[in-house]
Amino acid sequence: MAKEEEKRKIRYAMLVDLRRCVGCQSCSVACKSENEVPLSKFRTWVKIIEKGRYPDVSRQFLPALCNNCENPICNRNCPVHATYIRPDGIVMVNMHRCIGCMYCMASCPYDVRYVNPLRKIVQKCFWCAHRVDAGLLPACVETCLGRALIFGDINDPNSEISQVLATNAVVRLKPELGTDPHVFYIAADADAMDPTKGIDIDKIRFMEPY
């Protein structure tokens, strides 16, 4: 895995600095409008939790998006190569090849993929590859008012993301699963990162895929 990453000339990654996040959901909205994400589906969203007991309380945020993993299980399991990895590490879905078997959605440990109910194919965050190719930043990064999102090339030691990664303690979601996720978090809250905290697992409702 690591070898693969070193071979890449460019390896994009995202860094979320939660010290700067105010939980305003601007990134979710920007993504929705940039990528025409259908109602009730999200490519990125900010999970918000509240914890503690008055007066020792806080609200914690966790922006979630596809981790564009280096070793993505969605890619390994896609039977028709609809999911593929670009040379710069972004994991894409080819909308003309996807058969909508939803196996990738079932395999992804982060539940960040969805079926577009109109096009009937699977979609997910791809760091606005169309904008990146045009030299722009992903829409969420562009819009983030606290500059909590940093996007860039981690193989370039002079990029902002490389410098912030090198000088801060960062964590990733579920690194133990070996997908090698490439969204890094600074000051992420353990309770927000735990999917089973703060909910009654017998009562939560699940959505049909489309």
Next chain:
Amino acid sequence: MDVGSQVTVLYNSPHQIPLGLLIAQYFYLTGLSAGSFVISVVAILGRKVEYKPLGKIGAILAPLCLILAPMNLLSDMAQPLRFWHLMTYLPGYINFKSPITYGVILLTAYPISATIYAYFVLTGNMKWSKVFAIIGIPLAISVHGYTGFILALGKGRALWNTALMPTLFIVSAMVSGIAMMILIAIVRNMFFMKDKTVEEREKDRQLILGLGKFLGGAIIADLFLLFNDILVLLTSSKEAWETAHLLLWGKFAFEFIGVELFFGSIIPLFLVFYPKTAKTFKWLSIASVLVMIGIYAMRFTVVVGGQSVPLH
């Protein structure tokens, strides 16, 4: 004070269950097919002539179930008309690492070989039916084993991601396959053997009761695997514990403990081994119906229950 108990989620995106009942049903039907094929082959390859009728029943049921099974897959796909994307068999177009690809290859080869096998068995060509029995056995086992890999390689889900899954699926396929064979064999004995002599019918009866014992053995193997699985779930990661909670005393307790374990395994086990009930068709058929419902519940709890732990 435990901070964890005071966490409230204010906002999150919806959790999804991508693979639903249709996939569970697909697994169920391939299981029935593989199970009845294996029993049929055991009967054909065995030396005893009286087992031959079982061979015929299994030979018909196996391809039949396997024609129905992929229909579930097709109707579950969001783009069913693109099914041919799976069938180009060209490297670069299909991903040979994906378990679905193994499945496509097996789902092409197995029904063909099972149909040829059925043809030779029904026309009484013993030599060729043995050849196709031997070709078919690995195919039948892998056509159901691979569905276990589909789940086992879904590494985000604690209930699925275990090396036990393919074995568990093959054993439960045997259980449901034998149960279906017993039911059909009982119907045949009661309604379609009127022209046969009393001795012949009695011989057939003993044969079916013998299958009941096989059913009991398969159920015990299945229970043993389930026990292993649950024990490890209870002591593994947090997601695994939550899954065990869902199955044992949570949302899926009725399907798992009630239907699958109690009505689908324990009661049939009692019925096939308790001397009074083991000798009558009435109780044997009740046991088989319960087993078939139980395995259906098993497919449902594994597929849907496995996805019922939130991931974000």
